[in-house]
Amino acid sequence: MIDPAALPALHASHGGIWLREADRTAAVAKGTAIARTAETPTLLLNAPLTGQRLGYPDLNGLDLLELWAFIHPARFLVPTPKGLAEALDLPRPASESDIPELLQAATAALLATLESSAWTEREGGWTAAQALHRLRWPWAPLLAGRIATPKEAERWLFSKLPEWEENPPRPAPRTVTLQPDAVVARLEQLTGAEAEARPGQRAYAAAAAEIFRPRAHRDQPNMLLAEAGTGIGKTLGYLAPASLWAGEAQGTVWISTYTKALQRQLDRESLRLFPDPAVAAKRVVVRKGRENYLCLLNLEDALQGGFAGRAAILAQLVARWAAFTKDGDMIGGDLPGWLPTLFRRNGSTALTDRRGECIYAGCPHYRKCFIERSARASADADIVIANHALVMINAARGRETGQAPQRIVFDEGHHLFDAADSTFSVALSGQEAIELRRWVMGPEGNARGRRRGLAARLSDLASYDEQGGEAIRAAAEAARALPADEWLKRIVADEPFGPVEQLLAAVRGTVYARAADTGEADAGYGLETELAEPDGALVEAAQEAARALDNLLRPLTHLGKRMEAVIEEAPDWLDGAARARVEGAIASLGWRRDLVTAWLALLARIGGPADPDFVDWLAVERIEGREFDIGIHRHWLDPTRPLAQAVLKPAQGVLITSATLKGGGDWDNAASRSGANHLPRGAEQFEANSPFDYPERSEVLIVTDIKRGDIAALSGAYARLIEAAGGGTLGLFTAIRRLRAVHARIADRLARAGLPLYAQHVDPMDTGTLIDIFRDDPRASLLGTDALRDGVDVPGHSLRLVVMEGVPWSKPTVLHAARKLAGGGSAYDDRLIRARMAQAFGRLIRRAEDRGSFVILSAAMPSRLLSAFPPGTPIRRLTLDEAIISVSGQSRAGHGSHAALGHQQFESGT
Template sequence: MLAYPALHASHGGIWVAQGGETRGIGRGEAIRIAADTPVILLNAALIGQRLGYADLSGLDLLELYAFLRPAQFAVPTPKGIARVTGLDLPTEDAEVAPFLLRAAEAMLALTDAADWPEREGAWTAAQSLYRLRWPWAPVVAERLAKPAVNERWLFSKLPEWEEQAPRPAPRTIAIEPGDAEARLDDLTGHGAEERPGQRAYAAAATAAFAPRAMRDSPNLVLAEAGTGIGKTLGYLAPASIWAEKAGGAVWISTYTKALQRQLGRETERLFPDPATRRTKVVTRKGRENYLCLLNLEDALQGGFAERAAVLAQLVARWAAYSADGDMVGGDLPGWLPTLFRRNGSTALTDRRGECVYAGCPHYRKCFIERAARASTDADIVIANHALVMVNAARGRELATRPTRYVFDEGHHIFDAADSMFATALTGGETIELRRWIIGPEGSSRGRRRGLAARLSDLASYDEAGNRAIGEAVAAAGALASEGWLQRIGEGAPFGPIEELLAAVRGLTYARAEQPGDAGYGLETELAEPDPTLIEAAAPAAAALDALVRPLVTLGRRLEAVLSEAPDWLDGPARARVEGAIASIGWRAETVAAWLSLLARVGGPADADFVDWLAVDRVEGREFDIGLHRRWLDPTRPFAEVVLKPAHGALVTSATLTGGGSAEEGWQIAEARSGAPHLTRPAARFAALSPFDYATQAEVLIVTDVKRGDVGALANAYARLIVASRGGTLGLFTAIRRLRGVHGRIADRLAREGLPLLAQHVDPIDTGTLVDIFRDDPGASLLGTDALRDGVDVPGESLRLVVMEGVPWPKPTVLHAARRLAGGGAVYDDRLIRARLAQAFGRLIRRADDSGAFVMLSAAMPSRLLSAFPPGVPVTRVTLDEAVTRVAARLSSRAALRHEAGEPARGPLS
C-alpha cells in the first residue's frame, strides 16, 4: 500500500485517509497536510478551488492515468475512476479518500501487466519526468524496468504520410429514386422499426447531390428535422452513395465538437471495419486544434519550465498514441490541460500561424498535414462551419475544393459567418501581426521566428523578395508593441497605431461610459468621430499602407518562384512556398480590410457594414481596444465564397425555422443560410419530431421570482434541483448571475447529496463538465450559451431544464443595426424563439425521455410560446407550484423505473 495520505474535498466536507484511518478535517488542516506532504487526490485544480488553495499540487490520479493510459478517456470523478480500474464505487463522500488509495494501487498495477498496450516510451518519459520532479515519477520509475534496447519514442514512433497523386474531379452522377432509402435500410439494419420521417428526409436530402444545372447556382436544400427523426443517418445515406459513385468527398460541417464526435460514431455504420473507416472518414479542424510537433520539441528541450514542462511530457506521451493529434475535442482528455491552469496547452499548437511547412523537420509526420492529405481521398470529411469558410476563403487546397456540403446545426451558419468575415483593428490583433512579421523582440523566448527567419533561404533566390521582407519588417515597427496598453493608459502612446488606439479609447469612454458602470466592455458607433480620432486615422492608414505593399510584393515574388520552378524547388520546397503564399496573402487581406475600415473614419458610412469602437474589459480591467466591422448580413460573403462555387448543399437542423409560423419560419431559415443571395431558390423540407411532447414534457413559467434578485433566483434553483433530485441543466444569460447562484446553492445541494457543476466556475473544460453530468443522474450543471446549444444528454441524467429568464439579445451596436434592418421587435422575437427552441431541445432527446422546462420569468411574453413544440403544455405557476409539479414528475418516473425493475441510482459522481 502506498505510504501517502489521500485527500478528498467536496461541497459537503473534507476527508483525509492515512494509515487505514479516514477522518473529516477542516480546511486549514487540509491545506497544512497538502503543503507538508505529497497527497493523493483527484483533480488538484478542483480540490484546490474548493479549499481556497490555488497552488495545491500533489499526486493527482488524473495525471497518473494520463501517463499510464495516454489517449484514453476517463470521466474525472470517483465513478469514472472506479469504471476504469474495476473497483467498487464509493457510495458517499467520506469513502472517497480511501478509495483514491486503492485506485492508485490499481492503476500502478498496470505497469506489471505483460499486455500493457502503452508500455513503449513509458520508461523514457518517466526518466524525463523524474528530472522535472513530477510527484508521481519516483513511484512510477521504480516500477518500470529499463528496456533492453532503446525504445521508440514519439518522433521516431509516429508514422510518415506519403504524397499521393491528385484525386480526379468527381464524376457527374445522379442518385436514382429509392436508392437513398435503400442505403438507409442498410444503415439502420433490415428489420428495424420503420421511421417514415427519416425515409422522407433521406429522399429530400438527395436533391442536394443532384448535378448542378447552372454556374453559381448550387442545389440548395433547407431541411428541418425535429429531434428524433434521425437526420444524421438520413443525410449519410445519400451522401455515402454520391461519394461512392462520383468518387468525391462530401464535407459534413457542424458547429459543435460534440456533434463532430457523434458523427464519427455514426459513420461506424457505414464502414464497420476500423481500418477502412480511417481511410474513408476523416475529421478536420482548424490548425489551432492540432498539436504542433515543432512547438512540442521546443517545449521538451527547455522551452517550458516547471509544471508546464510536466504538461509537455504528458502531451508527448499522448501524441505517441493519439489517433489524430487533435488537442481540442480529440482523444486528448479535455481535463488534462486544465490540471495545469496557468500553463495552458495553447503554446503547443500553431495559434500564431508561423508554420514553416516543408521547412519543419517533422513535416512528414505532422498531424495537420496528415489530416489535410487524408481528407483529399476520403468519402466523408467531418469538419466545422469555421473551417469550411476559412478553407473556401483562403485555403491552399484549391484543386480538391469540395463540391458537396452538408451543414448540420445549420441554424448556426449566420453566427459562424459573422465571426469569419469580421474585421477587427485592435491592439491585440496588431501586436500579433507584429510578432508574426518581426519575430522575438527584447527578452522574448521560445521558438517564435519572424518573417525574415522563416523565408530568408527562399527569398534569397530573388532580390526583390528579400527587399520586400526588409520593408515589411521595417513597416511592422509602426504596429502596437509590448506594453501598449500601459502606455495608452498613461497617456503616452508610441507610434501611429497606438496613437489611433488612444483616440479610440478616449472617444469610447466619452460616449459609452455610464454612471455606476459595472466594469464590462464599452462600445460606441463609429459615427461623427471627433477631430482627435480623425487626425489619428490618417497616419495610421499610411503606416498600414506601407506594410501591405511589401506583403503583396513578397507574395507575388513567391508566386514567381513557383512559376519559374528552379532546380531546388522539389515537392517539399514547393509545399513550403505555397504555404508561405497563403499565409502572407491572408495577412495582406487583413491589413487591406483594416485600411478599408480606417477610410470610414471621417468618411461616408457603408450600408453593407456595421462599424463601431470598443474598449474590451473584464471586471474593470482593460485587455483590448480597437475598431470593429461586421457585415450587416454575413451570409452574403458566405454565399459568395462557399455556396456559389459548390454544386450542392444541404442545410439542416432541428430548429432551422426558429419556432416561427410556417412561412415566416422558412423566410428566417433562408435569410440566415444565404439562400436569398443565390439565383436558384432553395428547396424546403420539414419533418416533425415523432416524440409525444404533450405527455413527455411540460413548460412551467414561474411568476413570483423577482427579476434581478440573485438571492431569490438562487433559492428557486436550489428548490427545483432538490425537487428533481439533480438531473438539472441550469441556463443563464450572464456569467455574473451564474456565479452568484452557484456560490449560494453549492453547499446547500451538497448536504442533500446532489453534486453541482458549473461552467465558468469549476476549473474544468466544458466538454468534460458535460461528460461528468451525463455520467451521474444525481448531478446538476449550470452554464451559459454553449450548453444551451451543444448538449446532448439523453436519458435519466437530464430531466429538468431551468432558464433564469427570457434570453433577450444583448443591446450592442451590432444588434441595434441588425434589429433596425430586420424589423425591430420582430427581429428580436425571432432570435429569442430560436434560443428558446434550442434550450427546450436539450430536454427530450429520445422516445423514453420526459421532463420539465422551467422559465424563471413572469415577463415571458405569450407571443414567444410558439418556440416550443406544438402540443407541449405551457402553464404559468408560482415557484411553490413548480416545485410540487417537478417533484411529482420525478416520483412518477421513479415508479415507472421500479415497475420496470431498474436498479436504484447511486448518489455519488
C-alpha cells in the first residue's frame, strides 16, 4: 500500500506556495508547483482554490476534500487546514509552511479510518470504491486493500433507503386558546431553567401567542407585525407558543424564512423542542422546493453512464452522501456545500429536478423519493420549516390543498415584499420558452439524458384515451413554434426561426435602439427599457407569437380535462401508482397552462392600453457583455396584493417578524411591505428594542476622504481597515466589478500579514462555505455583495468590523422607477436605503459581549439616513487615518473580552 508520507503535498495561498517532498518543505515558484502536480499525484486541499492561487484553474491532484466526502459523507467540515486539523484531532499548523505536512498527516488519518471498526459510514464503501476505481479516481489506488471486501453483498443506496408510508389525511386542528402561563412555561423549558430572564422575550412570546387564537372574521387572519431587535430571542419567542399550539391543537405551524442560514438555525433549535433526534426528525420537518432535493432517477441515470469524466466521480460521491443524508437536500442541507464546487463545470444541478419533469409514481424510486417523503412528513409534523417562496408558490398554484398553511410565522419578514415580487412575476424569455418546449417535446436530435416529453410521460394515457393522445400530439406540434436549441445564436445573427424567436429578435432590437439613446449599450451589463410606445414590428411580432402560444394552450387545456376524466372513469390500469402519476401530471400541466396564460396576457399589453397594476419592460440579460437571455417582464407594482389574496387571507393566523421590519420607517411602511394594508382589519403591532448596549459596544464611522470611483484609494482603505482590525472584517459591495478589483489589489498584502481574505464571485466556493470559513477563523475577512448583507450570522470575535464601500443606493431600473413614483419619490428611496443600512449594521453585534465598528466609505452619506442605526450609537464623520485609529482601539477592546480565542496564534484558513 502507498505510504501517505511518501506523497508530495502542496499548499498555495496569497501569501506564498509551499511544497513538501522527502520530509522537507520549501517555498517554490508557481511554475515549479504546477509542473510537480502534473508529474506526480500531489496532496491538495481544495484543488480549484489552489489552482486559482496558482493561476492554473485546471489543476488536479489528490484533493483531501474529495477523500473526506467519500469517507465521511453528510458530515460537516470547514474546508480549511485549520478545519481539517480540528476535525481529525491533529495539531493545528503554526504557520502556512506547516500546512503541507498537515495534509500528509490528515491523509494518513483518513486512510486509517477505512481499516477501523469504528468507521460508521462503512456500508456501501467497498462498492463505491470499485466504481470509482473504474472511473480512475485519483484516490482509488490508495483505497485499494484498505477497505475489507464484504462477506455478503452490500445493501447499497437504492435498496438501503427506507420507503415512506401513505398515511390518512390529518384531521383539522382542534380549536384551542393558549393560556399565558402555559406559554411562559414552554418558553422557560426551551431557554433552560438557568437562563437569564429576558422580559422582552417574554413579552414577544405572549404577543406571538395571539395569532393562535380562533379566527373571528372571514378573510382576516389573526395577524401580528412584530419588530424585535437583535438579541430579543425571537426564534424561541415564537417557537414557544407555536409548539404549544401544535401539541394541544394537533395541527401544523409553518415557519417561513428567506435565507438558508436561518433554516439551518431553526432546524438546530428544534432539538430544544425534542431532544431526541429521532423524535425531532418526525415532529420538525424542513421543506424546500423540488429543485433543492436529489432526484434518485437522475442519480441512477448518472451512475449508469449518463455522466462521464469528473461528473461521473461527483455522481458516485453524491451517491455515498445519499445513503447517509438526513433529508436529501442538496442545497443548504447536509451535502457539503464545497463538494459540487470541486468539480468546476460538472455541477450537481443535473441531479435535481429543475425542469419539473418528475414522473411521480411512474418512477421506480417513487416510494423512496426524498421529495415525496418530505411532503408527506410535513403533513403530520408539528413544525414545518419552509421558505417564503415555497409557501407562496404552493398557495398561488393551489397545490397540497389538504395541508395549506393555516398558521404561519414569516421570520425575516422584511424580505416578504421581495419574495412576493419574485413569486408573482412573469417573464416571457428565451430561456423560459425553450424549457417549456423541452417539457412538452422531450429530447430532440442528439440530445442525451433522462429528459422525457409529454408523450413518454403519459404513454399509457395516450393508448387508453384517443382524445388525450390527440391532445398530446397537438401540443407537441404547437410547441415547435417555441425557441429551439441555439436560439440566441440565430437571433444575434438576425436569423430567427418561428414566431417566438421573431418576437425575441424584435425585443432585442428595441432594447438596443433605446439603450443606445441613453449611452448604456456598451456598458457590458444587462439592458432594459420600458414597454411603452412599441413600434409596428414589435406589435406585429407580439400578435404572431400570441397566436402560436394560443395554439399551444388549447391542446394543453384539453389534455388536462381528459386526464381529469380518466381519474373519474378509473379504468383497470389506473392502480394507485398510475393514479398518483396522472394526478402529478395534472398539477404540472396546470402550472404550464397558467404560465402560457400569463404570457398571453403580457403580449396583449403590447400595442394595447397599459395596466396600472403592473410594470412591464423589455430586457437583454448580459454578463460582462455576453448575452444569455432576452425577454419581456411583468411585475406587480405592489406584489403584496396577490400575497394578501393568496396567502394571508386564507390563513387562520400570521406572524410577520424581523429585527428591521419597519425598514427604517414607521408601521405604515411595515404594513405596506407585508400586505397587511390589504386586509380588512389590518394587523396588530408589537415592538421590542434590542437589549444590546450599542452606544458602548459599537460605533458608526463615515470616512470622508475617499473619492468616489477611485479604486486605488478604495482598495487602500479596505486593506488598512482590515489590518487595523486584525481581520474579522465583512466587506460589503454594491457592484461585483468593484469587489473583484479591490480583492485583486489587497489579497496578497493581507496574506503577508497573516490575514486571509475570501470573496464571493472570486473564490470558487459557494456562499455558505465562505461564511463557514469566515466564522471559523478570527483572522479571516470576507468580501461580498447583497447576499451577505443580512444572510450572515457570525457572533463573537470573528466579526468585529463591517465596511461598506458606500451608500447602497437602489439600481435605477424600470421597476424601481415605477415604484419610486408610486411610493412617494425620494422618501420611498430613503426607506429602502435605511432598511439596507439597518440590516448591514445588524451583522455586527450578535451577542451582548460583541463589540465592533461599522464603517461607510462615503463622504456623501446623507444625515437623513442615519436614523437607520440604533438610537444612541456614536456616529462620526472623520478621515481614513482617524477611522484607522478608532477601529484599532475598538478591536483591541473586543480582543480583551475574547482572549480565550487565541487571537495572536496563527490560524490559517487559506
